[in-house]
Amino acid sequence: MTIKAPEFGRSIPRIEAKQKVSGTAEYMHHFTVPGMLFGKIFRSTMAHGKILNINCEAAKSYPGVVHVFTGEDVKKLIPSPYYGPAFLDQPILALDKVHFIGEPVAVVLAHDPHTAEAACQLIEADYEELDAVFDEIEAISSAAIVHDELKPSGTFPDLKHLFGRKNTNIALDFHLKYGNSDDIFAKAAHVFEHEFSTQQAMHTPLEPMVSIAVPGDQSITLHSATQMPSFVRLEIARLLGWQENQVRVKSAHLGGGYGAKVYIKLEALVTALALLSKVPVKIALSMEEQFYTISKHATTFKIKSALDASGQILARDCKVYWNGGAYADIGPRVAQKSGFTAAGPYNIDHVSIDSFEIYTNRPPAGALRGFGIPQLVWAYESHTDMLAHEINMDPLEFRRINLLRNGDKQATGTVISHMESDLVLETLAKKMNWSQSFDRGSEFIRRGRGIAIGFKASVSPTTSNAVVTIHGDGSCLLAMSTVDMGQGSDTAMAQIAAHTLGVPTEKIKVIRPDTDITPYDMGTLGSRSTYHMGNAVKLAAQDALDRLHEMAKKAGLDANSVHPPHVILQKTYGMQAGTVVGFGSFKPAYAPPDPATGESTNVTPFWMVGATGVEVEVDTETGHVKIINMINVVDAGELVNPKIASTQISGAAVMQCGFTFSEEMLFDEGQLTNGSFADYKIPGIHDVSFPMENICVKATHDGGPYGAKGIGESGTFGVSPAVANAIFDAVGVRITSLPITPEKVFQAIQENHKG
Amino acid sequence: MSTSTSIQFTLNGKAISVEVEHHIHVVELLNRFQLKGARESCGQGLCGACTVLVDDLAVSGCLMPAFMLHGKSVETVENLSTINEPLHPIQEAFVDQGAFQCGFCTPGFVMMTKHLLALNPHPSDEEIRDFFAGNLCRCGTYPEIIAAVKQAAEKLHP
Numbered sequence: 001m002t003i004k005a006p007e008f009g010r011s012i013p014r015i016e017a018k019q020k021v022s023g024t025a026e027y028m029h030h031f032t033v034p035g036m037l038f039g040k041i042f043r044s045t046m047a048h049g050k051i052l053n054i055n056c057e058a059a060k061s062y063p064g065v066v067h068v069f070t071g072e073d074v075k076k077l078i079p080s081p082y083y084g085p086a087f088l089d090q091p092i093l094a095l096d097k098v099h100f101i102g103e104p105v106a107v108v109l110a111h112d113p114h115t116a117e118a119a120c121q122l123i124e125a126d127y128e129e130l131d132a133v134f135d136e137i138e139a140i141s142s143a144a145i146v147h148d149e150l151k152p153s154g155t156f157p158d159l160k161h162l163f164g165r166k167n168t169n170i171a172l173d174f175h176l177k178y179g180n181s182d183d184i185f186a187k188a189a190h191v192f193e194h195e196f197s198t199q200q201a202m203h204t205p206l207e208p209m210v211s212i213a214v215p216g217d218q219s220i221t222l223h224s225a226t227q228m229p230s231f232v233r234l235e236i237a238r239l240l241g242w243q244e245n246q247v248r249v250k251s252a253h254l255g256g257g258y259g260a261k262v263y264i265k266l267e268a269l270v271t272a273l274a275l276l277s278k279v280p281v282k283i284a285l286s287m288e289e290q291f292y293t294i295s296k297h298a299t300t301f302k303i304k305s306a307l308d309a310s311g312q313i314l315a316r317d318c319k320v321y322w323n324g325g326a327y328a329d330i331g332p333r334v335a336q337k338s339g340f341t342a343a344g345p346y347n348i349d350h351v352s353i354d355s356f357e358i359y360t361n362r363p364p365a366g367a368l369r370g371f372g373i374p375q376l377v378w379a380y381e382s383h384t385d386m387l388a389h390e391i392n393m394d395p396l397e398f399r400r401i402n403l404l405r406n407g408d409k410q411a412t413g414t415v416i417s418h419m420e421s422d423l424v425l426e427t428l429a430k431k432m433n434w435s436q437s438f439d440r441g442s443e444f445i446r447r448g449r450g451i452a453i454g455f456k457a458s459v460s461p462t463t464s465n466a467v468v469t470i471h472g473d474g475s476c477l478l479a480m481s482t483v484d485m486g487q488g489s490d491t492a493m494a495q496i497a498a499h500t501l502g503v504p505t506e507k508i509k510v511i512r513p514d515t516d517i518t519p520y521d522m523g524t525l526g527s528r529s530t531y532h533m534g535n536a537v538k539l540a541a542q543d544a545l546d547r548l549h550e551m552a553k554k555a556g557l558d559a560n561s562v563h564p565p566h567v568i569l570q571k572t573y574g575m576q577a578g579t580v581v582g583f584g585s586f587k588p589a590y591a592p593p594d595p596a597t598g599e600s601t602n603v604t605p606f607w608m609v610g611a612t613g614v615e616v617e618v619d620t621e622t623g624h625v626k627i628i629n630m631i632n633v634v635d636a637g638e639l640v641n642p643k644i645a646s647t648q649i650s651g652a653a654v655m656q657c658g659f660t661f662s663e664e665m666l667f668d669e670g671q672l673t674n675g676s677f678a679d680y681k682i683p684g685i686h687d688v689s690f691p692m693e694n695i696c697v698k699a700t701h702d703g704g705p706y707g708a709k710g711i712g713e714s715g716t717f718g719v720s721p722a723v724a725n726a727i728f729d730a731v732g733v734r735i736t737s738l739p740i741t742p743e744k745v746f747q748a749i750q751e752n753h754k755g
Numbered sequence: 756m757s758t759s760t761s762i763q764f765t766l767n768g769k770a771i772s773v774e775v776e777h778h779i780h781v782v783e784l785l786n787r788f789q790l791k792g793a794r795e796s797c798g799q800g801l802c803g804a805c806t807v808l809v810d811d812l813a814v815s816g817c818l819m820p821a822f823m824l825h826g827k828s829v830e831t832v833e834n835l836s837t838i839n840e841p842l843h844p845i846q847e848a849f850v851d852q853g854a855f856q857c858g859f860c861t862p863g864f865v866m867m868t869k870h871l872l873a874l875n876p877h878p879s880d881e882e883i884r885d886f887f888a889g890n891l892c893r894c895g896t897y898p899e900i901i902a903a904v905k906q907a908a909e910k911l912h913p
Contacts, residue, residue, distance in 0.1 A: 020855055
């Protein structure tokens with residue numbers, strides 16, 4: 001077909017916009033099935049302990065309670081009830097031991113959630129207390145061992161060597177050796193070493209996690225607020241020893257995800273409960289319970305660089321320690337797949353990276369908007385700024401000298417391409433008027449500015465499939481398992497399909513993920529959908545067009561002119577009838593890294609790069625830091641929908657402001673003490689009272705659909721270190737741990753005065 | 756001891772008489788009428804996703820016991836427009852400005868906008884921020900929300 005409307009690149013509103021503003025958009029939050037039971041979870045009050053006894057009798061006899069189940073009940077149904085994408089370490093309900101405060105131990109099922117919650121209070125559990133460990137560095141050498149033995153899932157061949165390891169809290173150690181940094185450090189003119197840390201934080205999607213399981217005869221249907229319907233089907237089928245087609249997983253609009261709703265969260269639990277009770281079961285978490293379910297890794301990062309006299313970075317050593325909490329979830333993949341970029345977007349000939357995923361007795365940590373990258377950028381961009389100051393060089397100039405550009409080799413050995421780091425950095429410098437003088441404030445209110453740039457490799461290898469169906473009247477269905485959690489994927493994919501088919505986007509209806517209908521997709525995460533699913537959708541639309549073209553020939557339509565789909569279908573079937581189905585599958589090329597050195601010739605299908613510049617005011621009498629201007633610049637390739645792209649960047653930066661200034665899960669001996677918006681402060685409207693400019697540089701990626709690539713995380717990369725660098729510029733103090741609270745800044749200023 | 760009460764109130768302009776248990780809150784009651792725009796999220800009145808108007812005042816529907824609606828008038832986002840109806844200028848402004856991503860908090864912001872513009876037809880950026888201090892958007896679309904409120908103000912009070 002050659003009817004081309006420029007659907008790609010149009011800033012149309014989201015296709016579900018009307019439903020969202022009128023309150024009618026469907027979320028699993030509201031999903032109900034007649035006769036379903038509501039589950040409430042009884043949670044561990046001990047950070048590490050042997051389960052001696054769980055007394056459920058009082059709860060069972062509470063009026064209105066239908067069932068109370070524990071891990072032992074689950075075990076009768078599923079003999080090995082352990083799940084996880086990397087390690088099979090997480091039991092559906094605690095078995096033998098509890099590993100953190102908040103771990104699910106038992107569930108009460110009742111006809112309404114209030115009854116279930118009231119009865120939950122009546123359960124009593126006795127534990128034999130075991131030594132616990134909470135800090136990632138202490139856990140390396142601690143006598144307290146979280147898991148007796150490592151249990152890699154077998155899904156990933158590169159984790160096999162860990163199988164059966166004992167007496168260790170190191171779930172995974174990843175190593176990358178590029179060049180020979182030891183020799184360089186021994187001879188270099190300047191060597192600087194710094195340590196940075198980040199805090200444990202939570203995604204807090206406003207739609208808290210929710211799953212419903214409806215049992216059938218040798219089948220089960222899950223309605224779940226999940227970012228990964230295909231994975232959930234696979235993992236539930238594996239747990240039950242069933243075929244994939246016995247498990248049906250449906251998702252809906254998600255009220256936020258940000259990585260919280262990947263892999264298995266409540267799905268295995270509601271499946272077990274529904275099969276045990278033989279009726280549908282719904283579990284909807286409270287905001288507090290989300291904190292016990294998944295989080296963002298706290299980290300410690302020791303980074304060391306060798307410089308020559310001109311400011312060239314000769315070698316860099318990175319040691320990153322990820323506090324994975326009590327269960328691995330996808331943490332080991334964070335340590336590896338983000339770990340290999342720990343040296344930053346710099347062209348360094350000698351790099352050594354050691355990245356450790358560590359078990360502790362805290363709530364589990366996994367993926368949160370950036371898959372570990374924001375923690376890394378925090379450290380390497382603070383460090384980079386410190387290096388520049390150490391050798392009296394302008395921080396922008398220092399980055400220019402060392403920047404990793406297209407054609408350079410990254411530390412894995414992969415040659416960088418389609419990553420406009422240079423353009424991103426120069427655009428930021430220009431927008432910041434970096435070369436101009438800057439108002440540095442007055443006596444107590446000092447002003448400073450800072451920049452930071454980070455990069456990320458799209459996780460690989462992963463697969464996306466899509467199906468495009470054309471009806472007799474030319475209207476289309478797009479079936480895919482990508483989940484729209486607010487990032488705008490339904491709209492973007494409909495635009496790509498429409499652009500390929502040559503029809504208006506309004507003609508495309510996107511089918512909500514349903515594994516009985518929508519084909520396989522690895523998952524909606526890591527900014528992978530635009531590139532991977534976008535390619536699959538484009539291929540599916542192209543396949544449909546090819547079939548139409550064949551039909552037109554067979555139907556005797558003039559081969560030299562263009563025929564709309566409905567004309568071809570009507571000519572073929574003699575009336576408004578028939579269906580054309582196009583299928584698209586996309587899996588990018590990939591070379592797995594060498595297990596010993598971490599080297600690979602093709603480690604990722606695309607690189608993301610994002611930079612942030614801020615101007616801040618620091619109140620030297622209170623330590624309060626106020627952003628007065630923010631500029632975010634990213635390379636997202638060609639933009640499917642520029643308006644939604646801009647909102648993605650801005651939203652990512654706002655979220656990262658929370659992790660920069662206020663958000664931190666606080667613990668007292670493993671007990672979370674601030675699992676509520678009263679004490680855990682996410683950004684509100686007053687926290688975004690500064691002008692913010694969001695820029696996508698002119699760029700294209702040959703491998704992406706019409707040149708597009710991922711965008712959802714790039715706005716998070718530079719925010720935190722840009723703020724720390726600006727604070728240093730303003731008042732000469734260096735904050736090395738997140739979040740940057742007024743207390744920390746004030747104390748640092750006081751110590752600086754003493755010093 | 757009675758655990759439920761019979762109440763009469765007005766819901767989106769319609770007279771309602773219903774028996775409510777004492778422990779349920781306004782959002783739960785609204786769900787029974789298939790009104791799903793107001794949502795319980797934080798459950799503590801700290802995020803505003805549950806906002807509805809009671810006698811024209813914005814309240815947290817997850818905190819207010821349902822029986823307290825007796826004799827009052829409740830307005831939810833669905834009263835502005837629901838399926839197959841043209842959008843209200845406030846809703847239109849949120850669409851035009853792209854003032855949401857996941858959309859879970861949006862009905863709360865829309866109802867807050869209605870309340871604000873009734874009190875102050877032309878609010879400044881700072882007045883908008885002050886009024887919306889109790890509404891959270893985890894997707895961070897605050898700049899777009901401010902633009903949407905201003906667009907709605909222009910349309911409703913030219």
